[in-house]
Amino acid sequence: MNAIQHAGAPAVAPNPVAILRERAFTLVVWLALLTMPYWMGAVGGYTELASRVVIMGLAAMALNFLLGFTGVLSFGQAAYFGLGAYGTAMTIKYLVPSTPLALLVGIAVASVAAMVIGFLIRKLRGVYFAMVTIAFGQVFYFITFRWNNVTGGDDGLTGWRRQPLHLGFADIDLLAHDKVFYYFALAVFALCVAVMAFILRSPFGRTLIAIRENERRARFLGIPVEQHIWLSFVISGLFASVAGGLYALLSNFVDPRALRWDMSGNFVIMAVLGGMRSFWGPLIGAAIFVVLQDFVSSRTENWMSFVGVFFMLVVLFFPRGVLGIFKRRTSK
Amino acid sequence: MSILQVKNASKHFGRLVAVNGVSLTVEPGELRAVIGPNGAGKTTFFNLISGFFPPTSGSIVFDGRDITDFSEHRRVEMGMARTFQITEIFPELTARENVRVAVEVACGARMKPWLAAAAKRRVAARVDELLEMGGIAAMADRLVGELSHGDQRATEIMMSLALNPRLLLLDEPTAGMGDQETYHVTKLIRRLHKDQKLSIVLIEHDMRVIFHLADRIMVLAEGAVLAEGTPDEIAANERVQAAYLGKAA
Secondary structure: OOHHHHOOOOOOOOOHHHHHHHHHHHHHHHHHHHHHHHHOOOOOOOHHHHHHHHHHHHHHHHHHHHHOOOOOOOOOOHHHHHHHHHHHHHHHHHHOOOHHHHHHHHHHHHHHHHHHHHHHHOOOOHHHHHHHHHHHHHHHHHHHHHOHHHHOHHHOEOOOOOOOEEOOOOEEOOOOOHHHHHHHHHHHHHHHHHHHHHHHOOHHHHHHHHHHHOHHHHHOOOOOHHHHHHHHHHHHHHHHHHHHHHHHHHHOOEOHHHHOHHHHHHHHHHHHHHOOOOOOHHHHHHHHHHHHHHHHHOOOOOHHHHHHHHHHHHHHHOOOOHHHHHHHHHHO | OOOEEEEEEEEEEOOEEEEEEEEEEEOOOOEEEEEOOOOOOHHHHHHHHHOOOOOOEEEEEEOOEEOOOOOHHHHHHHOEEEOOOOOOOOOOOEHHHHHHHHHHHHOOOOOOOOOOHHHHHHHHHHHHHHHHHOOOHHHOOOEHHHOOHHHHHHHHHHHHHHOOOOEEEEEOOOOOOOHHHHHHHHHHHHHHHHOOOOEEEEEOOOHHHHHHHOOEEEEEEOOEEEEEEOHHHHHHOHHHHHHHHHHHO
């Protein structure tokens, strides 16, 4: 069939050309990511922007694990993104000055939240599911917003910074250079993306795609759909929290906007923009979103209206996202 | 022991009584047809058996166990599989992938992050076997949403069969099909019944299909049992003729 659409969840025996095309595309993505800090400057960007692309790409891909590969729309993934960010930041500020430990704490906190909330809402579908995820997300937003003396409230949490990595054989100072942090973020990104791709190729992953395709059929094949959606929700929340932790580390700062509902909306926009049926689509969507945001917001405050127009054009003319355009062209 | 015993099952939707005190006993290896005019409650009755929703009253015993309160997937685990009036498949996956999901669930791998090489080969062999049996091996790697109605139906039946059921519930398997496709699917069902000794309950409108396949027939009308018997008895039954056959013919 086609390479892009099935990337991450390949057919049993797709034709060899499709396999080759899929591998070639994956290779191009990794080459671009590995060299990004070195050409970002040439196209008007900077290393921190490259880091933001990778981090937001991870968040959008995490959301898409649930949206594109399980068929469930969450409008509240920023809650887990934000919990990951605050968990990381607060651990460094209040508990232990260790970057990896702080990330792990952030991930643990967010995953537990995703487990509890996912369990409560696993029977809801469609708009109801989306609405309730927004509502839960806003709960965390208001907690961080109000709890001034611990979270810093509206001003955000400052007075901490990412710590050097102690690997035993070498110390890596993540603060010394933007590029060092970029490659740290990229390594974490690679691990997360590999795990997600691995899950999607597993028998469990195929049950998720089955649920997306036809929930009723999946149910009467003997798949306990609620349980599988719950697990997918937790996995999605977990990887969103990794992105959140990196996001806090990138700026040495976090504020309540990281877990507000419009951040959740941004993740959905990135996924749809890039193509939610493809594995890499959300990364492409995130890259477009982040670069557009950076480029346009330096010229006008109304950058969101430009992103909005672009989004509408893509949705109207290329309902399968930017990678869908590519797919359409290559499949002819 | 009977494979399926429905005892006095009723289903109310508000004030509408869709199924009213229907009892049914199916013996192992039997092919039972359920017929009746539109709105007789046939599909609702099927939904009660398969656990789509619980009955308002009555009980369902499957393989000697009361399963009235069991979820759909527990019934599937116990060996009950069903197809739907409107074919339910995974349209954007290939026929092979459709069947593979069913085979993997049936061998208890639905939560597994990977399969060992030997298990993978067993799954692939079973998938091939089912595709062959359903006559869809030639289009196994095409998206199932692009296949003909008859091939989609065959895929759905094969997915149900992948679950190694002891009772197969088929809701109008030949609905909306041409003669050629109807013949193809009828032959397939007959083979499952005769060769594999599978117990089957079948809802059907096409009288030729029913009289060709069924051991016994139950006639539903307005949610209640109108008659029950062999195809010959049903054909000779005057109440059935008045309520159903007369109008259909």
